[in-house]
Amino acid sequence: MNQFGLLFRLSVFGESHGTAVGLLIDGCPPGIDIDEADFVEDMERRKGKNQPGTTPRKEEDKPVFLSGIFKGKTTGAPLTIIFENKQTRSEDYEKQKDIARPGHADFVAEKKFKGFQDYRGGGHFSGRLTVCLVAAGVVAKKILKGVVPQAGIQARLVELGAEQNIEHGLQKALNAGDSVGGIVECTAGPLPIGWGEPFFNSVESLISHAVFSIPAIKGIEFGAGFGAAKMFGSRHNDPLMDASGKTSTNNSGGISGGLTNGNPLVFRVAVKPTSSTPQKQHSYNRVSGKMEDFSIKGRHDLSIALRVPVVIEAITACVLLDLAMINKSVSQ
Amino acid sequence: MNQFGLLFRLSVFGESHGTAVGLLIDGCPPGIDIDEADFVEDMERRKGKNQPGTTPRKEEDKPVFLSGIFKGKTTGAPLTIIFENKQTRSEDYEKQKDIARPGHADFVAEKKFKGFQDYRGGGHFSGRLTVCLVAAGVVAKKILKGVVPQAGIQARLVELGAEQNIEHGLQKALNAGDSVGGIVECTAGPLPIGWGEPFFNSVESLISHAVFSIPAIKGIEFGAGFGAAKMFGSRHNDPLMDASGKTSTNNSGGISGGLTNGNPLVFRVAVKPTSSTPQKQHSYNRVSGKMEDFSIKGRHDLSIALRVPVVIEAITACVLLDLAMINKSVSQ
């Protein structure tokens, strides 16, 4: 189901080359100021701000409010925002639809949806849909600001193509004429203690669920993460320092027993290289029934990782807001 | 909410030192043979089979069927199974409750539940609850066998305390007198193409959500995972080899666009070291208001990682069964 959240419930819809992509938020509190200007900065960040290595397809990404806004404020009714698709060049996709592009969803979408899927530009599977996640994040961050005014969420690219120097990593990819992956780190806090639930709605469960909805994410780790697997317990454990819950180390990434523990929430995600590499590829042609060489048409990023941080922030804001609302509901 | 799954819906309940722990499965199909003997092997695996480094607390872990079973078969009505707690030694916990144990949920549970939580042995946060996950897995695997008869799920410990030789890793921990973490790899297949949904119910989203409900898991990666972040796209992409969807490499871990792609599902999880290390620790005493040295009482594992594989298999079976049921429902 294309939906996430219990009380702040987000649905996304649309296809890369269809009329529009959009989002529906159910559970948005009333009285939040929302206007077009609120979206500009995050939309620009998602577009990569003309950095080398980002797609030349430049959509305006201007939000159109269909419902839930009245006189510039949310009404409390379902909020629907769409972003029209204007810069589509669908003919690129008609030509290459006989070969399922490696790394893309073309082949599985064809099987799952029995050939009825919109195959142009990945259709509903496209990274284009992340514009909806970013928009949801804009709304969620605004509301969250009223709930936990001090809390900030920052995601940044910490490694590109094995290089911690992002420029080097990008240059390496440009030199190789190949797409490349990266690692994004996200920090959020300060957060109240006790958000989340033991077991199935742990903070790790919810964040990872949301994060893996972003195309191209293939790993996540909290705090020391995979490093924790190599540690002894006496080193990994974060000693409590005082009654506020502050710990001297933060190997747990701000989560104990699935709940926020008052220390900064820290996680890292692995972003795979853009599937649409400029390199020539070899894959199965379902019409000819043979393996064939081919090159990807269309306009693409060298690294999605450059554009992912704002999406990670957005989805994290949605999860945290949902947790804030749930937490508020049960306190006596 | 302590619940997971859309159609095969699992709830767990109970506390480490309470009357019992248990599970409720809603959506269990009728006519599945279930008896006590079905649980023996997986329960033994979860107990670590007397391997050095596993807890001396040995519960019988015998399932008691409260509902949903009639004449040895599931009825289709809600299935409730409990496991009585018999080997509790709660006095250990009364003594040390003034110091929140580092790495445990004691401190956050106290805050979230306002002092009303059952603090004995971690209460509802205890790893004891994984017996319920394993039991759910026993049921899910049986049903899954009827849906995808060829599919197997295997999880195994591939690294302990930075050692790929598990015996070495364990010996290192025994020598150090310290607990230790590890990495578990899980493989499942062959699976049909197209299970899962784009965006919020991607296979990665659902598996990670479920896996992070297991205490001590701090990271997950699918296929090449964090390694993918260092790769070029031309190397990472898995070329399709034929009409069956088979690819020559499996960097995607069997998932494309959030859907199963017909290749083996592969993921690895990072297990942190057992929080209850035999080492002396230093943490905040909320009664004295000072940092104090203390040693953990109670009976504990040197490495939970030794016991986690069967839990990972169980939770994976639950996710795959839910996906199988959803997939069946929408096909025309």
Add this chain to the structure above:
Amino acid sequence: MNQFGLLFRLSVFGESHGTAVGLLIDGCPPGIDIDEADFVEDMERRKGKNQPGTTPRKEEDKPVFLSGIFKGKTTGAPLTIIFENKQTRSEDYEKQKDIARPGHADFVAEKKFKGFQDYRGGGHFSGRLTVCLVAAGVVAKKILKGVVPQAGIQARLVELGAEQNIEHGLQKALNAGDSVGGIVECTAGPLPIGWGEPFFNSVESLISHAVFSIPAIKGIEFGAGFGAAKMFGSRHNDPLMDASGKTSTNNSGGISGGLTNGNPLVFRVAVKPTSSTPQKQHSYNRVSGKMEDFSIKGRHDLSIALRVPVVIEAITACVLLDLAMINKSVSQ
């Protein structure tokens, strides 16, 4: 939450005098032919087909497909349809917003949404939103036709203003210059045996949940309904006649133990009179702080009951389709 259904999941959004009203269907199977013409008949029925007593506001009610349709067929991705609001005359509402209109949601909406609600024409509470329910029904009926080809759903007005002769009832209201209520009966079948669940997802639970989402519905009864409360058991019980499940009477309305029993599903709903009566009314003015006489402005129906049958059919189709999909998913 503005959402209904487990597998065929419907959300509605929009306001009476906003840009548009719309619906989002998550879980729509791929390959269903959908075009504008499919909506004409049901949209006309909802408009009352120029029958006396229906509102002079005539929206075109032409569906605009935003997502989930490609080459005239559903793709399996979320389906979004909007209906633009073109014939709004919002100035009517600006004038009378100081007096909460009796029978309408104005007062409670103001309280719930803290004054931020779109008050024009009832905003999100408007009967205008039933266009979305009807549209969902058009889609659901098409899919259902593929699942249970023989099954039909018919709802019709059986009583208007206490008259079984609808023309008489309407004339009585026209003569009185007042709005009037009515009773709609819905029949569906033949349906397979065993749809629904014991307890919380009984067929009665799901149908009533859905039906009471239609503004103006104030009662529902299945089979003999309130009449059953006056009967002896020996008369109420429906004797089984053969192995097919056919019963000689149908006092149960086709539902036993919460499940479809193979006999026609029969229920009746009570529709209250349109709140916007042409009669002068007396109510509290929140600005003057006094009770005042006033007359409703705007364009309204004498009886919503005339337009409700197609909405009942639509919502019933959505429930039955969801049940069909759930039922299919669990069968072994």
Add this chain to the structure above:
Amino acid sequence: MNQFGLLFRLSVFGESHGTAVGLLIDGCPPGIDIDEADFVEDMERRKGKNQPGTTPRKEEDKPVFLSGIFKGKTTGAPLTIIFENKQTRSEDYEKQKDIARPGHADFVAEKKFKGFQDYRGGGHFSGRLTVCLVAAGVVAKKILKGVVPQAGIQARLVELGAEQNIEHGLQKALNAGDSVGGIVECTAGPLPIGWGEPFFNSVESLISHAVFSIPAIKGIEFGAGFGAAKMFGSRHNDPLMDASGKTSTNNSGGISGGLTNGNPLVFRVAVKPTSSTPQKQHSYNRVSGKMEDFSIKGRHDLSIALRVPVVIEAITACVLLDLAMINKSVSQ
């Protein structure tokens, strides 16, 4: 799915002649005093207090707390309560299982669950399960008392077998040697304004959904209900009297636009006659393949309606508590 509620989430399980019936509450706030004595009064009311016309099967109905209670208070973790079945006489059911009892779920359960259902005493479909609803109500009422201290919920039998004098109605049934139906009215308040949601989660939707999970309920109406269908709008509309929302009449039953409006919530439900009438019946024998006369074995009520009021109160308390928690979560 055997579950109800968004934040106060109730599951029920068990069979009439199995080991036990029980309930699982997820989302129960911590710190609520719960002990065995809290259940006595409502359990007695459900048993009918030895009134003529109630079943001679007298279970002790003593709650056994399996989880979520520590030192006499709820912990915030999932709360599980079971009621053991001790007075079962299953041999009654073995004898008559070839004839599906008219009015019961026997036939549909057999079809839905393919013969694997527990047929003894109706199994999971039994009215015995209402002990779980009553228990949930005991817990919900206690919590609700802390949220809306003034609010009361009262349900009472207002008509039995067409008689408003309940004794007369009962005597009529005793004389006829037949089971009989009745009407129960429930009132709740005072409640805050604005609980519920427009459309799919209207108060009517949620209450009716919950109420129809009680076996034997076949109709529900709010406020003037079916009577509203016969009224003119000028009479049905409830004029607002002051800024508090009080109306001079309450034809809406305390609900406007799907939301509580500050006036008492009022609804009535139709209870069908007990299906197990003492009268001789005629129905299909699936073994002989013929229609046959038979008499119901087992111990049964003449009218379930006598025992239903406390169940209606319980389920209403669960719905109102869930609404209270949701409402609290979204207020800024």
